[in-house]
Amino acid sequence: MEDLLKLKGKNIVIMGVANERSLAWGVARSLYKAGANLIFTYRLERSLGKLNKLLNDNNYSAEIIVQCDVNSDESIKDAFQEIGEKVGTIHGIVHSVAFAHSEDLKGDFINTSRSGYAFAQDTSSYSLIAVAREAKPFMAEGGSIVTMSYLGAERAVPGYNVMGVAKAALESSVKYLALDLGKENIRVNAISAGAIRTLAAKGVGSFNKILHKIEESAPLKRNVTQEEVGDMTIAMLSNLSRGVTGEIIYVDSGYNIIG
């Protein structure tokens, strides 16, 4: 049987599994089915606990699990040094990390604080640049970096507010990183996922209204699933997407195409 994905035995770093509903966990499940070696980073101890339970319940093994606080350059450097020492070469990275203060995710965008704006940018956007920089030395065989975005990066979605501006910066950074890293044969792309009920989604006002609107108006007349996002993410990590870089791939039932 032709191995189109060529992910067997590849070392993929997955950042951002908080629990079973995380997009990053959907990616991990798809990667496991493709025979990749899983490497995880986490921030909070409770995420490590949830991750270990998920791995045990599914009888998955990870090559290594390291702590990484993306608001700290030193933590990112230490994490990728440790990963590099353990596996030698990194073939892919899934950056599924973002955060904004809850008061900045509801109400009027004009009331966004300077510190809240900077925090959302640092965590959700700058972190991709720092991760790419610290991982690059270990990606000597080339590879693929995929981050997670949302339509609110380019449309004004009520309630998404400061995260939308952070995702706009993230999507532009994807293109500038693709330009920098293409000569190293490292590709950088984003998956723009439709609304999915994750722990993070609970922090965004008007989330429930959006879910219902998609079911009614998206071309596929349904919401997308964590598994569908996971599958397209591994396609973007795989040999199948070797000709694609600097791109935003929508996995959203086609919602973004309608006027």
Ligand SMILES: CCCCCCc1ccc(Oc2ccc(Oc3cccc(O)n3)cc2)c(O)c1
């Ligand atoms: C009004 C928009 C409805 C669709 C939102 C879809 C979505 C859901 C979750 C997303 O990821 C996050 C990640 C962190 C985040 O910040 C949070 C999350 C929970 C609590 C909190 O204080 N901040 C907000 C959204 C995301 O980027 C996009």
